[in-house]
Amino acid sequence: MPDTTDADGLTVGQVSARVGVTVRALHHWDEIGLARPSLRTAVGYRLYTAGDLERLHRIVVYRELGLGLDRIGAVLDDPAADVPGALRAQREQVTERIDRLQQLGAGLDRMIDAHERGLLLTAEQQAAMFGPRWNPDWPAQARRRYGDTKQWQQYAERSAARGPEEWQVVADEVADLDRALGDAMDTGVEPGSPEAHRLVERHREVFASYFPLTRQMQVCLARRYEADPGFAAHYDGIRTGLAAWFRRIVDADARAHGIDPDTATWQ
Template structure:
């Protein structure tokens, strides 16, 4: 319905106005009660009717509401001669742009999950080993599953791994290489545990593991214990720089202390 053409000299009743603009009668009554859109005309039987200018105001309200403004903000823009309409619209435009970006990221994530399920793109253990390089032993996967396969962390990590493509695994490997290189450079450069630089590296380490499952500072401390207790971990880190395993454990402990955690009593939580 063309609302402007539908409004005659006598205006439209509440019911016809609601139908014409696509909102409820209850909404119009509410807007009337709060002074947002108050029809001034009345019929001979004392029913309020909406004139063409009233309906034009309703359409303005609907436009501003679609942009995300509150009713009080809309009323200010429509009634306050000093209101800066352009400034308010700039704010709403920025908010809408942020929302669009978030929605685009959500769409991309949905597409990625859909593609993974449709293509059954989960990599085999052999494919993962080829990407991760000669240092990776597929038997470690079996050992890890035997030790932690019944934990929530293992389940979370498996769900992440199932969605990963070959490019994802390559990127993870490259990021890990970069992190371990930075750790070795920091240790040999004399960075001391507990300093800001060491704490940043400890947080990067936690984030690296956190891509697989949720890692608290306490969990990180417990994980780091393996770096000095399991000869395989110690050999891996110390191959980059002598003493790196112990130094990495130390910076993780000191970073945990900065968070109010006693590393000696840290639990898996």
């Protein structure tokens, strides 16, 4: 216990400095009967004794252990109180809290990693899921281009919540869409046709696995699919000319919804 010698007659300010709690807390503890000064001056000011100071130190210790003030009062004032039992119960709560904080810390680490890397899969896992045409550098390129946007934040939040199994579902949906696009181009589906509109809508739904995609954003994305050599090679590897055809069906769908694809912006 701290040294409480020469402690009789201490004012609330002096006790506050010695014990390390605020004057306001001392007044509150006095009001609720948890720690009342034992002495009074001739004019009625309350003063703390060495015994009061020792009780205050014990209150501070129990409070730091997480006990509530009511429980502390019972432990200090009830001769039959099971102090070890109360401390064991508190220890269990502390252990549970530590476990929750460790889980929170792991979640924060994963979220940080997702914001910095995007896709939380190894290059080998990406190739196995998304196929040999997938470029594992694409997430890093997207981070450099879009890392300060709302969409990247949404993508990172989704990525942090997914493991390999969840990403496999996304990969399968993307592969099915790619096949459907290639088959539609082969069969001569025309831009602006009902089937083309359905494919464009399906693309927006599948892409929502990464972040919500507006029609204007979809126009910008289709333009990038055609212009960027990496993306163009991916889609043209499925069907020659697929990147350009996909842009045409997206542009036609945008016009059908009152959007000029020539002036569409990322919004």
